[in-house]
Each structure stands twice: as structure tokens, then as C-alpha cells.
């Protein structure tokens with residue numbers, strides 16, 4: 474892909490000549506003002522479609538290449554990291570902020586993770602999920618790294634991915650408080666960067682063996698963790 478199109482976060486469409494653009498909407502939480510603005514821009518640039526994406530964004534589809542700069546100027550929103558080798562998305566469920574089943578605050582923790590990691594360049598694409606309870610509405614089960622809320626704290630899951638060679642994530646640690654969960658996620662991401670893995674995290678965990686990966690991560694983690702049970 475051409476570098477300038479990557480910088481413009483322009484996703485080539487099936488017709489091979491138009492693009493989709495996706496403003497970043499952390500946690501998929503928006504407002505009437507933002508929706509009105511996006512709708513007005515979609516109309517102005519004759520978007521062929523407005524698509525709600527699986528990464529909790531709104532894609533404006535069918536934009537001409539020579540209008541990409543202008544549409545981003547009008548949108549005046551951060552660009553969604555929908556393409557490239559980076560942390561693509563942090564999918565966040567409503568958790569204890571809105572959901573009656575929530576056991577942990579997925580919105581607060583998820584938004585902090587989004588602020589820190591969304592768009593971070595990595596050796597390969599990488600997805601995250603934060604779910605407030607075991608129902609896992611953010612599909613942490615198929616994310617490279619993510620959290621699932623339980624009554625005793627967070628379960629930190631690693632190594633999931635969808636697509637070809639789909640894998641379910643496995644539990645790296647449990648009963649974590651917010652700070653422990655964030656620190657351990659950071660450690661996993663630093664491990665991925667340091668080892669320069671060209672592929673999904675789960676592929677390398679499978680190659681190493683989950684127990685060996687777990688041992689390596691937990692033995693090199695300098696933060697505090699709850700005692701293993």
C-alpha cells in the first residue's frame with residue numbers, strides 16, 4: 474500500500490478506485506453532535522454508504538482519492554487505525570458504566586488502553602478487547618490481548634485471533650486489579666515488540682507452548698500480581 478494512503482487511513486474498496494475512511498470513536502461512544510457532523514460530511518462527499526464496523530467505528534465508504542485530505546479536514550477527528558502493522562482496535566463493552574451484568578469497569582480501563590495503545594506501531598497487526606463480564610461482548614476470546622471482568626477482578630487473556638487459523642485466547646493471569654491488568658498488558662506488548670514477531674501473537678504462543686510463554690512473561694514481570702491459586 475502507498476505510504477500516503479496509509480497516512481490518510483484510506484482503505485481501498487472493492488472497485489479498486491474508491492476508499493473508506495474511519496474516524497476513531499473510542500469504545501464506540503459517540504454523541505448527537507458527532508453523528509450530525511459525520512452525517513453532514515458523508516453527504517457533502519457523496520459517501521456511497523455509512524457502515525458501522527466491527528471495531529466500533531463509523532466508516533464512510535466510496536470516497537474518491539483526491540478528496541481524502543478534504544474529508545479528513547472536514548471530519549476533524551482522529552483517524553482510526555484500521556490498516557497497517559499497529560494496534561488496530563481496542564473493542565470495549567459497556568461494562569459497569571451501563572450494563573446490568575457488568576462486573577468490572579471496561580469503559581474506564583478500555584479507554585485508558587485505547588489512549589495508550591491505539592495506532593501504536595508493532596511488528597504485526599494486533600487487536601485488543603475489554604469485556605466487563607464473562608459474556609465477553611467485546612470478543613476478547615479472539616483478540617491478541619484483552620481483559621474479561623469477573624467478581625474478583627480482571628482475567629487477562631492472550632493469543633486469540635479470528636480469520637484464517639483462528640485461535641481462542643487463553644488465561645495468562647486472573648484476579649487482577651485495574652493497575653495490575655494494565656501493567657501486565659504493557660509487559661506482554663513489550664515482549665511482542667522486543668521479540669519482533671511477524672505474525673499474530675497467538676501463533677507464537679502456540680509455537681512456544683502456552684505454559685512456556687506464561688512462565689516467561691510472569692517470571693520477567695516486575696509488577697505485583699495476586700498470589701497464584
Ligand code: SF4
Pocket residue numbers: 566567568569572573574575576579604605606607608609610611
Ligand atoms: S460483556 Fe458483560 S458487561 Fe459487557 S456488555 Fe456484555 S454482558 Fe454487559
